[in-house]
Amino acid sequence: MGPKRRRTVDGESKQAVQSRCSMVTRSQSSSVKKISDDSNINNSPVVVFAHGAGAPSSSDWMIRWKNLLADSLNAVEIVTFDYPYISKRKPPPKAEKLVEFHSDIVKAIAAKYPQHPLILVGKSMGSRVSCMVAAENGIRASAVVCLGYPLKGSKGAIRDGPLLQLTFPTMFVQGTKDGLCSLESLEAVRKKMKALSRLHVVDNGDHSMKIAKKNLKLAGITQEDAEQCAVQAIAMFVSQITGAR
Template structure:
């Protein structure tokens, strides 16, 4: 894939917090593993007892070295990277079980495409790109209709990549549950007039992921 070695950011719950499992969390297409969103959701998850492992796809690692923006790698490269990361994490003795996989936008979508193959305990996607913005006729849901891995998708109700009315008639697998966050955009951020704020939504997501981890095998 690349000569640049994989690097990880591992955030753990405070010592007094009971660990409930681990989540390998991939970034979206345009922002790195230490973006504001990734850092914020990681903080909330550790508060809820989840150990979070962040990593970067090859194109983002290259961007970090050169400072030049690059488009995402081809899908086979992204999926192979997920396989490598998952294998590495499963061999670590310092990551509490169960080990869940997931990510923001593209990172979550790629995780969803290998979840069954890897035998992951569960899948957590944040702002799933169900379709390109403005093109709901181009749904990317075929594998979500047959998935067997327990999966949670956290989606803002005004996310241009997939809103409730656009997904109401899509028959997803019984293993997949969508949690709708009121007025959230693709970053799960609501407008001030909604009466909600992003930190509340992220806290709710983290609490839900923690409960989910406790119930995964």
């Protein structure tokens, strides 16, 4: 018996990966309404991208995802920033205390690009704060994208308050092995949300969507493939919201 053929992500296997990309994004609604039919609106979005609690905007993860989003969304600009506690080398405060700082940045960017759809993106804690900002009066975001939403608090409480306040379309990108957000808990919250929501699942992904090497090998994909699937789903979501072509 000859040696077993190794699974690759080339040829037919690569096509299978792309097929899976189109199958794992779950919508809470059968359709997504465009934000506007105004021909004067430029559909290229501007993105404000907030980091998580443990790493600044200069981290490898943030830089990689910033580049992925820039390529997939054809964004006019991807704006990242550091919350003040980062430079002071202090632990992160409660998310509520970061809202004003974050909101000021969002308002400044919205004023700079008034004709572009505004998309708020956040990693973990940054996604939670982004949802709080989006729920504020005076913020006219087109959509919110949560990369690893930290639904479960340190004491086990379900932190769904910001999500239930949202009225803007919201997308979640969650790993199936994310200890801070089980898919079952998130689905229960999504059913209660007023806003349209969409979910893209990263099979075997952790809180940062990282997949163990053994699981990548079994699936016949790479970490890059999984991340490309995620950003493709985000790009489709944003294009449907903004009416981009």
